[in-house]
Amino acid sequence: MGLPEGRDLQAIADAGGSVEVTYRIKPETVQGGTAIIVASTGGQLSASVPVVNAVLDPLTGTYTAEIPGAPARHLQFTPDAMVSPSAQGSTPSYPGLSISAPQAQDIPAGVDTRINDCIVCIPGLAPTYLSFGLPPVGSGIVTGNGQPATEEWWKAASQERGAPIPALIGDQFRGREIKSFGALEALMWRTVAENSTLASAFDEVNKKRIEQGFAPFAPKNTWVADRREYEIRYQESAALGANPYNLDKTSITTPQSTHGTRGVVPVFAPWSVEFANPEAQRPTGTRTWTPLLPPGIESLGSTTLPITPSLPGVYPGGITSPVLPKNETFPTVDEKDIGASIPGYPADPDLPSPDVLFLDRRDDPGVATGFGQPISGVWLGEAARGAGAPIPSQIADHLRGREFSNFHRFREAFWRAVAADTNLKQQFSESNLVKMRNGAAPYPGRSDQAGGRRKFEIHHEIEIAKGGAVYDMENLLVLTPTRHIEIHKGKKE
Numbered sequence: 332m333g334l335p336e337g338r339d340l341q342a343i344a345d346a347g348g349s350v351e352v353t354y355r356i357k358p359e360t361v362q363g364g365t366a367i368i369v370a371s372t373g374g375q376l377s378a379s380v381p382v383v384n385a386v387l388d389p390l391t392g393t394y395t396a397e398i399p400g401a402p403a404r405h406l407q408f409t410p411d412a413m414v415s416p417s418a419q420g421s422t423p424s425y426p427g428l429s430i431s432a433p434q435a436q437d438i439p440a441g442v443d444t445r446i447n448d449c450i451v452c453i454p455g456l457a458p459t460y461l462s463f464g465l466p467p468v469g470s471g472i473v474t475g476n477g478q479p480a481t482e483e484w485w486k487a488a489s490q491e492r493g494a495p496i497p498a499l500i501g502d503q504f505r506g507r508e509i510k511s512f513g514a515l516e517a518l519m520w521r522t523v524a525e526n527s528t529l530a531s532a533f534d535e536v537n538k539k540r541i542e543q544g545f546a547p548f549a550p551k552n553t554w555v556a557d558r559r560e561y562e563i564r565y566q567e568s569a570a571l572g573a574n575p576y577n578l579d580k581t582s583i584t585t586p587q588s589t590h591g592t593r594g595v596v597p598v599f600a601p602w603s604v605e606f607a608n609p610e611a612q613r614p615t616g617t618r619t620w621t622p623l624l625p626p627g628i629e630s631l632g633s634t635t636l637p638i639t640p641s642l643p644g645v646y647p648g649g650i651t652s653p654v655l656p657k658n659e660t661f662p663t664v665d666e667k668d669i670g671a672s673i674p675g676y677p678a679d680p681d682l683p684s685p686d687v688l689f690l691d692r693r694d695d696p697g698v699a700t701g702f703g704q705p706i707s708g709v710w711l712g713e714a715a716r717g718a719g720a721p722i723p724s725q726i727a728d729h730l731r732g733r734e735f736s737n738f739h740r741f742r743e744a745f746w747r748a749v750a751a752d753t754n755l756k757q758q759f760s761e762s763n764l765v766k767m768r769n770g771a772a773p774y775p776g777r778s779d780q781a782g783g784r785r786k787f788e789i790h791h792e793i794e795i796a797k798g799g800a801v802y803d804m805e806n807l808l809v810l811t812p813t814r815h816i817e818i819h820k821g822k823k824e
Contacts, residue, residue, distance in 0.1 A: 333352050333353020333354050334350065334352050334353075335350075335351075338350055340382050340450060340452055340458045341384075341452050341458075343382045344382040344383055344384040344450075344452045345384065347383075348381075348382060349379045349380055349381045349382060350379075350380055350382055350450065351372070351378040351379055351380070352372060352378055352380050353371065353372060353378070354369050354370065354371055354372065355369075355370055355372055355376065355378075355380065355446050355448060355462070356368070356369055356370075356446075356448065356460070356462040357370055357446045357462065358462060358463075358464055359602050360464070366602070368602060370438060370444075370446075371438075374438075375438070375444050376438065376444050376446075377446075380448055380449060380450055380460075381399050381449045381450070382449065382450045382452065382458075383396050383397065383398065383399070383449055383450070383451055383452070384396065384451075384452050385406075385408055385451055385452065385453040385454070387454070391407075392409075393407045393408060393409055394407065394408040394409075394453055394454070395407050395408075396408070396451045396453075398447075398449050398451075398461070398463070399449065400447050400463075404463065405761065406451070406461075408451075408453055439600055439601075439602065440600065441599060441600035442599055442600050442601070442602050443465070443468075443599040443602075445465050445468075446462065446465075447462065447463045447464070447465050448460065448461060448462035448463065449461055467510070467511075467596075468596050468597060468599075469510075469511045469512050469575070469594070469596045470508070470509060470510050470511065471508075471509055471574040471575055471576045472506065472507070472508055472509070472574060472576065473501075473504040473505055473506065473507045473509060473515070473576045473578065474505065474506075474574065474576065474577050474578065474579075475496075475501060475505070475576075475577045475578035475579035475580065475581070476498055476501045476502075476505070476578065476579060477495060477496040477497050477498040477499070477500055477501030477502075477578045477579070478495040478496070478497070478498055479497070479498050480497035480498070480499065480528070480529060484497065484529075484532070485529075485532035485533075488561060488583045488584065488585065489549075489550065489553070489585055491584075491588055491589070491590055492582060492584070492588075492590050493564060493582035493583050493584030493585075493588060493590055493591075494582060494583045494584075495582055495583075496519075496578040496579075496581050496582070496583070497523075497529060499522075499526060499529070499733075500519055500522055500523070500578070501578045502729070502744070502747075502748070503522060503744060503747070504518070504519070504522075504578070505578075505747070505751060505768075506747065506750065506751065506768035507768065507769065508769075509576055511596075512563075512575075512594025512595070512596070513594070515563075515576060515594075516544075516546065516563050516594065517544030517545075518544070519563070520540075520541040520544050520545065520546060520547075521541065521542065521543075521544050523541055524538065524541040524542040525736055526734065527734065533547055536548070545560070546560035546561050546562065546563075547560065547561055548560055548561075549561050549585045549586055550585065553585035553586055553587045553588075554586055554587075555586040555587050558586040559586065560586075561583055561584070561585060561586075562583070562584055562585070562586060562588075562593055563581060563582075563583055563593075563594060564581065564582050564583075564584050564588070564590055564591025564592060564593060565580070565581055565591055565592055565593075565594060566580035566581070566591050566592075567580055568592070575594070692795050692801050693737060693738035693739070693795065693801060694737050694738075695737070695801070696734065696735060696736050696737065697734070697735060697738075697741075697801055697802040698732060698733065698734050698735075698802060699727075699730045699731050699732065699733050699735065699741060699802045699804060700731060700732075700800070700802060700803050700804065700805075701722065701727055701731065701803045701804030701805040701806070701807075702724060702727050702728075702731070702804070702805070703721060703722035703723055703724040703725075703726060703727030703728075703804050703805075704721040704722070704723070704724055705723075705724050706721075706723040706724070706755075709758060710723065710755060710758060711758070711773075711775070711787060711809060715775070715779075715787065715809055715810055715811050715814065716779065716810075716811055716813075716814050717814070718808070719790055719792070719808025719809060719810050719814075720808060720809040720810070721807075721808060721809075722745075722804040722805075722807050722808075722809075723749075723752070723755065725752060725754075726745065726748050726749060726752065726755075727804045729748045730744060730745065730748060730804070731804070735802065738801055738802070741802060742770070742772070742789060743770030743771075744770070745789070746766075746767040746770055746771065746772055746773070747767065747768060747770055749767060750764050750767035750768045751768075759773055771786070772786035772787045772788070773786065773787055774786055774787075775787055775811045775812070778813075779811035779812065779813050779814070780811075780812055780813070781812045781813045781816055784812035784815075784816070785812065786812070787809055787810070787811060787812075788809070788810055788811075788812055788815045789807055789808070789809060789810075790807070790808045790809070790810045790815055790818065791806055791807065792806050792807070792808055793806055
């Protein structure tokens with residue numbers, strides 16, 4: 332790799348730094364396999380490669396290394412992993428792998444120069460260089476906070492630098508994995524439409540558009556060709572391998588603004604890797620093979636058209652007279668009759684409609700209230716197995732005053748806020764944090780799970796059916812599934 336001699340990679344990994352190399356490896360998918368490109372650094376290709384440490388997990392006995400990138404990768408190494416050196420003077424063989432002779436060429440202009448590689452330092456082993464395939468251009472993780480939306484927030488969208496992304500959107504999207512620019516923009520506009528404060532800045536036509544995930548129309552004097560909607564502009568370039576979804580470096584502008592770049596996936600030129608394509612190894616020329624008997628001909632049968640049958644004769648039948656039913660009068664209820672009504676039971680117009688009997692107050696919109704309680708020590712420990720773990724006060728401060736369309740949206744925002752809290756997230760495993768950042772509840776221990784109910788559950792201390800507040804965080808507790816079942820079972824008994 333052209334690594335300079337005397338560099339202490341372990342010290343660089345401890346400092347979270349990088350090292351410059353002469354060559355870097357890029358795997359490239361081609362027809363029929365994968366081409367391994369060894370590219371010389373310099374010019375359009377950076378020479379900096381991050382160096383990371385593999386940390387021992389005492390619970391599993393494996394070494395885990397977090398590889399930088401968006402999204403980040405987590406690799407696990409067993410402690411007894413060994414590097415088997417090949418016999419000196421011989422070329423190693425790999426069954427099932429066709430290796431072509433290497434060819435040298437200049438790096439073509441306009442190719443995808445993004446490389447996701449690193450050097451991993453594992454105790455007891457020599458530092459290992461790894462290179463990974465790249466995610467599609469335009470994918471990434473949402474970062475940043477946005478800015479609080481004031482009354483003048485949307486007026487800034489018609490200015491050159493545009494309007495900032497509201498902090499409300501940052502709180503809901505932070506940590507979420509996005510597949511494309513279009514997916515983020517559609518999701519963002521729908522979220523704006525759900526918030527009454529942000530949606531009040533739009534007229535009726537544009538409200539309908541953002542509810543469906545489309546950008547609102549910009550003023551006519553700002554149109555450029557067929558671009559007539561407000562646009563989301565990014566400061567980070569996805570073509571250079573950066574994560575474009577930093578909300579602090581994203582804004583909403585008119586089409587004529589020159590600030591930032593639009594979310595357009597660049598088109599890269601292909602690398603010249605014909606030597607890695609098996610088709611290039613075959614003889615040139617066109618070859619045609621014609622079978623003596625085309626396959627499936629035995630199933631066709633005769634191709635002669637069938638004989639057209641003659642039309643059947645018409646035989647008139649006898650004249651029949653239909654038998655009509657008798658007109659009958661069915662008895663009706665005389666309202667003046669003494670037995671026509673049931674005393675104390677409402678008449679039909681007074682009965683509630685059938686859908687009223689099945690309403691769930693969790694589906695009604697509401698505003699989060701309550702202050703929670705200060706938390707010390709393990710939050711979802713014995714308290715979640717007993718009377719219930721209260722809502723942490725710092726999470727209540729984060730959610731209080733926010734409007735939610737239903738309780739399901741509140742639950743998603745609650746777990747995302749817990750995953751973003753510096754102190755609370757240290758009490759959860761990495762797999763649970765990934766689920767919480769997506770709005771899902773974490774998993775408790777297996778002994779606390781019950782059947783298909785495998786995640787922590789939010790319990791209303793005063794039942795909703797008995798008038799308990801749905802969004803009052805003083806009325807909410809976090810329980811394990813087994814304890815939640817025991818509480819409700821005890822109330823029924």
